[in-house]
Amino acid sequence: MEPGSQAENEPYVFTTVRWDPALLQSLENTAASCNFPCPFYMLEHHWTRLQIAKWNSSLVRSSPAELLRDLTHAVQQWHADHPDEKPDSLRVKHRMYSRGRTLTEVHAVPCIPLTRLFPRRLEHPDMDPETVVWNVCLDRQAIVTSAATMFKTGDRQYYDRARAFAGIDTYAEQREVLLFNEDEEVVDASFSTPYFFREGRWVTPKANSGGQQGTTRRWALERKLCVEGDVSIQEIREGEVIYLSNAVRGYIRARP
Structure with missing residues (x-):
């Protein structure tokens, strides 16, 4: 669904997630994505967020796999629409409207190391x-x-x-x-x-x-x-x- 359509005037909940093929090699991301290798950052937590935030049964995604399917389709469509662009990572904003419709926006974002996505600890303030x-x-x-x-x-x-x-x-x-x-x-x-x-x-x-x-x-x-x-x-x-x-x-x- 395109911005500016009727759904733009409807209430919605949303989540924004990073797509990054490097995440497929991350055991931490696998653990945060229903124990399946996944290119979306902490997919399971995003699915949970949408379930908690819903106000209408039509917003329910039956499983994280359904959310993964929708996000994957949006990324594939973005790549098809931008054949000359080869970004390392994408920002994917997924909206769910009160009548069950969805809209997903995709934008290129800079590459960052996996250590910034899954730090072993938050460093002491005096560190560097x-x-x-x-x-x-x-x-x-x-x-x-x-x-x-x-x-x-x-x-x-x-x-x-x-x-x-x-x-x-x-x-x-x-x-x-x-x-x-x-x-x-x-x-x-x-x-x-x-x-x-x-x-x-x-x-x-x-x-x-x-x-x-x-x-x-x-x-x-x-x-x-x-x-x-x-x-x-x-x-x-x-x-x-x-x-x-x-x-x-x-x-x-x-x-x-």
């Missing part, structure tokens, strides 16, 4: 601090938490507002903005999960703060790379090293 190139700022006002902040839906008003305030125009920029709730707790970032080093361990905002339970967040918690906790905006220190993660770029070191 000069290599940190991403910049992060804090949103200017609190959000009101709701289904729109806890699930990936078409209602992106708070995220769009935060990015506009931060002056972030495209997803290619190495910049991010942190969102916080009315209790002045960090809940999320505009397109990634944040992690903060507190009392000797990495902490990501707790689930009931009102933010999204991202795929890479769940994986990091499962692997005990971090714990859930409260992150007050009053505790954020300018220049401290933090981590960000999402399902296209993996795990990234950054600074507020």
Whole structure:
């Protein structure tokens, strides 16, 4: 389905995933993809995300294999439409509308090492601090938490507002903005999960703060790379090293 069609005015949930043939050789990705080699990053977590976020039985994908089929078809169609382009990796955004229709957008993205997609640990903040190139700022006002902040839906008003305030125009920029709730707790970032080093361990905002339970967040918690906790905006220190993660770029070191 093409953008601009009738479905554009309908509610939808979505997930965005990295396609990368190198993932077929990753045992970690196999484990996060129903124990089958897969070119999509943590496929099983994306399927779970869509099941949790659905509000209508027509949105149910009967199995991860069905989602894999849809994503694979979209990638194959993109390659057919762009025969002269040979990207190493693709960003695949899959929308599911309330009436059961779908739309998938595909864009080329840079190659990154598998170690950034599946780190064995989140490094101590003092480790190679000069290599940190991403910049992060804090949103200017609190959000009101709701289904729109806890699930990936078409209602992106708070995220769009935060990015506009931060002056972030495209997803290619190495910049991010942190969102916080009315209790002045960090809940999320505009397109990634944040992690903060507190009392000797990495902490990501707790689930009931009102933010999204991202795929890479769940994986990091499962692997005990971090714990859930409260992150007050009053505790954020300018220049401290933090981590960000999402399902296209993996795990990234950054600074507020």
